[in-house]
Structure formats: structure tokens, C-alpha cells
Amino acid sequence: MNRFLRHVALVLAIVTTSCGGGGGGGSSDSGPVADTLPETVNTAPSASSVIMLDANGGDANSGDELYVSYEYADADSDPESGTRLQWYRNDIAIVGANATAYTLSPEDDGTRIHVSVTPGSDGGNTTGETVHSAAMLIDYSVGTRLPVQTIRSAYTAFSYPIRIYLPRNFVTDRVYPIIYAPDAEHLFDKTADLLDELGKEVILVGIGYNDRQQRAADYLLPGTRDYYNFIALELVPFIEAQYRVDTDNRIYSGHSDSGLAGALIIFFEPPDNRLFRSYLLHDPNTFDALEDIQALNAAYSEQHSSLPINLLVSGSAYGNYKAANYFRWIVRDSEYTDIYHSFQFYEEEHAAMYLPSFRLGVDTLLPD
Numbered sequence: 001m002n003r004f005l006r007h008v009a010l011v012l013a014i015v016t017t018s019c020g021g022g023g024g025g026g027s028s029d030s031g032p033v034a035d036t037l038p039e040t041v042n043t044a045p046s047a048s049s050v051i052m053l054d055a056n057g058g059d060a061n062s063g064d065e066l067y068v069s070y071e072y073a074d075a076d077s078d079p080e081s082g083t084r085l086q087w088y089r090n091d092i093a094i095v096g097a098n099a100t101a102y103t104l105s106p107e108d109d110g111t112r113i114h115v116s117v118t119p120g121s122d123g124g125n126t127t128g129e130t131v132h133s134a135a136m137l138i139d140y141s142v143g144t145r146l147p148v149q150t151i152r153s154a155y156t157a158f159s160y161p162i163r164i165y166l167p168r169n170f171v172t173d174r175v176y177p178i179i180y181a182p183d184a185e186h187l188f189d190k191t192a193d194l195l196d197e198l199g200k201e202v203i204l205v206g207i208g209y210n211d212r213q214q215r216a217a218d219y220l221l222p223g224t225r226d227y228y229n230f231i232a233l234e235l236v237p238f239i240e241a242q243y244r245v246d247t248d249n250r251i252y253s254g255h256s257d258s259g260l261a262g263a264l265i266i267f268f269e270p271p272d273n274r275l276f277r278s279y280l281l282h283d284p285n286t287f288d289a290l291e292d293i294q295a296l297n298a299a300y301s302e303q304h305s306s307l308p309i310n311l312l313v314s315g316s317a318y319g320n321y322k323a324a325n326y327f328r329w330i331v332r333d334s335e336y337t338d339i340y341h342s343f344q345f346y347e348e349e350h351a352a353m354y355l356p357s358f359r360l361g362v363d364t365l366l367p368d
Contacts, residue, residue: 078123177249259284319350
């Protein structure tokens, strides 16, 4: 056998042995081989165009219903199932707010509200990435400012324009604290704006004037006694016949000269029959009647050891802080019982300090 034939025979022998052929005793480890299919991976769904809409249209306010709108997509055409929604206030999740709609409450006033969507599908129980909407700034709900009414006093012979502010969501059968505040011409609107911002549930009564001569007469003795009678015997009955008022939270608020009037009025009443439980005196001009205040305080302290009021006095560095603080010392040094008193100093000038002083006062007397 030549070299070529020997080589062919050897190759055939090797192939035959490897394949297990050539004998009945041979066996093969090989069997039918099944086709292996690649594993199917379910694609997670997605959400896009997530926006909030106000069902009432326009600016969003307390009581409005917001609802979420978004687009759902799934590459595998799996239907939507198990999508999670979450509403947020100032980026903090609102407990229990997981529906497609959210009703704004007073707590949301002045905050930023947004919603997130985490899409879900029934294909392999997959969820997609969470998508957040843009935030919406919620406007403050505002109270009602009633038309001006005029009351003529039999005590002062003057007519007074009266302005009334009712808090947001006012209901007639609820009892409210009440603030009586002179100088309505230049203080009422800014005070009502601040009450809107703070969300205080309180009635505000602004007492106006027709001329400055009338104002000067009411804020100094002897005219202040007639002015007090107008408030106590004419104005308060008129107002409180219309609204349910918490008489333990009847507050007098005066700035500058009307603060001086408040400092005088404090001593007009006995401890057991007080019209005002609290006084907010913002930079009161008490030097204009310092002798009258000292005389009234002396007469009161001879008869009464109790002065059951909350007295919050403030003073401006560029206004009446020395006079205001001196008045507070007079009251403090009389060592009355049943009184709470405080003094707050402000760097702002006389007019600018009013709003921060009023804010501190109502936050102290009417905490949330």
C-alpha cells in the first residue's frame, strides 16, 4: 500500500471511531438537539407630558380641584396597570394624596404643588421611571371686604365710615375672634392683605374718619371717652348683632395716635367688665398724653389690683419707641395681676413698622 492510501485509511479510521460507528457495542452520548430560543425581556412603560390642570380654570385657589394629565406608552403594547400617583406640597409628599385629582385646602395657600407619575403595566408587572410635573404656585384665598357703611354717633356727633373684612371660607354659624382697628383710611387694606396672607380666621372692623379734626378730637382726652362710648355702645352692638364673636378674643389695634387712644381706653373699664381683652399698640404716641395716662393709671390702681388684659406694645427706632416703652413701664411698675405685657423694638421707621408689629401681635394672640 502506498503512502497516500495508508493516509486515507488512517483518517477514515479516526473519523469512524469518533462517531461511534463500526460496531454494535458502540454507543453515542449524542441525541436530538432542541433549538434554544432567546429569553424575552419586557420593556418598562413610560410616562411623558405630565401636567396639572385646574378644573375651574384660571388661578388655583383653596377649594379648587387639580387633576393630572399624562401620556402613557409601552414598547410591548402592554396595557397600563398599577400606575402610582403622588401629590406634593413644597416637594414633600402629601399623605394620602394618590388619586388622579387633588382638592386644594387652605393649608396649600402660598405653597407650590406638583404631582409625580410612576407608570405601571401588566406585562411582567413592570414599572417605569417616575416623572414629575412642573410645580404650580397656589394663590392665597382672600377674605371678603364688604362695602363701606357709615354710622353716626350720638356720643361724638361724628359720622364714621366702617369697613368690614370677613375671613376666607366665612360661615355664619361659626364664632370668630374680632379686631377693631381705627385709621381705616390708610391701614384697613394693608391689614386685610396681611390677614389673607397669614390665613387668620378673624373678623376685622376698620373705623374710618371724615377729617383730621375729628381724628384729633377722638384720640385725646376728653374726646376719647366719647369715642370709647361710640365703640362700646354703638359700634360693637351694631357689628356683633350681625356676626357671632368670641368676646374673649375681642382685640383693639391702634397705630401711632390711635395707639395712644388705646392706651387711654385701657383704664376706662373695671376688671370684671372689659370690652377688649387684648390691645395691640403699634408705636403709640403716648408722650402727647403722658400726664393723662399717669393720672388714669393712678386712679385705676387705687381701686383695682387686677388688669386682666394682653398688652402688646411696640416702638420704632425712628418714631415713638421711648414714649411707647415708658408707657409700658408705667403699667409694669404698677404690678397688676392677671396681665400679660410685652414690648417689641423695631428698626423700621414709624409707618413701615406697622405690618411686622401687627403680624407679631396676631401670631401671638391668635396662633395657628
